[in-house]
Amino acid sequence: MSEFLERSHTAGTSGAASQAVGRQSIGFTRPPAILGGASVVGSKEGDGPLGHLFDRVNEDPLCGKSTWEQAESEMQRQALALALGKLSLEPGDVRYLFAGDLLGQIIATSFGARDMEIPLFGLYGACSTIGEALQLGAMAVGGGYAGRVACVASSHLGSAEKQFRFPMGYGNQRPLSATWTVTGAGAFILGEGEGYVRITGITTGKIVDYGVKDSMNMGACMAPAAADTIAGNLEDFGREPEDYDRIITGDLGAVGKEILLKLLRERGYDIGRQHTDCGLEIYDRKRQDVHSGGSGCGCAAATLSAYSLDQIAEGHWRRVLFVPTGALLSTVSFNEGESVPGIAHGVVLEG
């Protein structure tokens, strides 16, 4: 083990652009920039507290297509096209696309990226996917492999409910612990140079399984993974919660938030003042009947683009730990009696 740590440390300092930090983190010596981003959502998200901030609200849940899956692909296309357009870029100006979604064989991405003709790294990290994409995208730019890359993730209420629980038409009742899958997509262009927000570090998550078997309580499945990644980040970088102006999880919702705060208190960290959750920001829980809050890859991705990045760029927040959270739920494993493990990927954002 000591030999590994020594090598790992050597790896980070032998003239390379970046640096391995602690057990599971990277601190970029030349931090890649988020040059720009875009968000696309559905009507319910457009009606929520952040509604005026999204770049595009599709009132038609099918986005003019024939199926939920095609609609989700269309939102990925829209988000990436908008992000490129804001920077006056063409798809060919981006060297790699890091993208994923919740569906089996990530079909929203396959068909969403098909016409872009950008070399693709297909990712699956459940609702943490935009964190995984930003981490790998930052590694690609920070390592000198690409001048610019794009990171995209999406979810859609219709395609997700059909995939994981019940088709929409069935009208199934949902317990109060259930979250509402966000219909939305977020796209980000990373590159060298200034940009408006920099990715200064990343903490890659491990699979954490506390044995929760409730597909209607994703927050409880993901909270242990979020706690593990946040604690790992603080330990690797030698920081305290106060070193972040915000610690933003992806989609724990109200139930998962309580568990997260409790688990971190047990490890000696009180993040009560810093913590917020995209799933609690994107909907008005009193008015919009979403039960525990929002969820899905699109929840963290669209909220980051529409809201959080601007807070950092405008100087309201100086340093943020963004931690999208994923529940590794599958109907196959679930119906075979398996638990729902979680994973969470941390990205340090600075103005």
Next chain:
Amino acid sequence: MSEFLERSHTAGTSGAASQAVGRQSIGFTRPPAILGGASVVGSKEGDGPLGHLFDRVNEDPLCGKSTWEQAESEMQRQALALALGKLSLEPGDVRYLFAGDLLGQIIATSFGARDMEIPLFGLYGACSTIGEALQLGAMAVGGGYAGRVACVASSHLGSAEKQFRFPMGYGNQRPLSATWTVTGAGAFILGEGEGYVRITGITTGKIVDYGVKDSMNMGACMAPAAADTIAGNLEDFGREPEDYDRIITGDLGAVGKEILLKLLRERGYDIGRQHTDCGLEIYDRKRQDVHSGGSGCGCAAATLSAYSLDQIAEGHWRRVLFVPTGALLSTVSFNEGESVPGIAHGVVLEG
């Protein structure tokens, strides 16, 4: 576009460890090494021409577990443990795990990696996944982000047929264009330093869709993507087919091979002498009744570990282009009338 190319070029030469080459490739100035690998297969693969080369043959298709999916997870665990063991390493000696499989929400990986406690990047590239994993793993090591990483991919006949076509018990008839999903897994440990084979370059694939809609003819779905990646590699590096001793696709099988050779001839490249396909190497088509050949993430991964790497290490082959091929098939998109797009990821291996 010219501004991008300039920036991209700058990105590759401004003191970073690696270099963007052409439109979609990277040439590593400090090539990461494959320090070691391991392969685990089922009984049919053990009975094939490469049977004596695999590290472990599981005669029990369930690998002592209760479901096909658990069996596939177990093979991932076995392959990674064997690869680590050969190098006298523990899971904690590896900084990142890049892994994936064919199943919805990559559950073979989620549950296979659960107990390893290695920070995980979950990948989905269909049967090209081991290529995607080796590319990202090489980028992580080459960029100085990690001293060592692991790359793992798997497939299982039982879990794949249940996922994509018919459950095994149904006894469905298969057309001659169909391939046989390999029950197997391959694991590789990448790191800095010498190792026995070096990854000197990579060419990341785009989604290529010729509109093929036959789920029983994966070779035809993937061949256009393989042709695109191979041509891209030759163009980016300014090479001719003769600059490679072998160009090894993942699982095109006999039908896909014909299409690949034809498509590349149309682009001015004759790879007839260099080309081989893991799907044609792993089974004896005359004796084993596998129709067009082998397929699945495990096909390319296990064949690379058991056979191809040794050919390079022993000096029989000097430089190889390894191109795992993926068909982005999903029952949801397929049943909605969509085509099956392909993707292929190229990895340049040298002794």
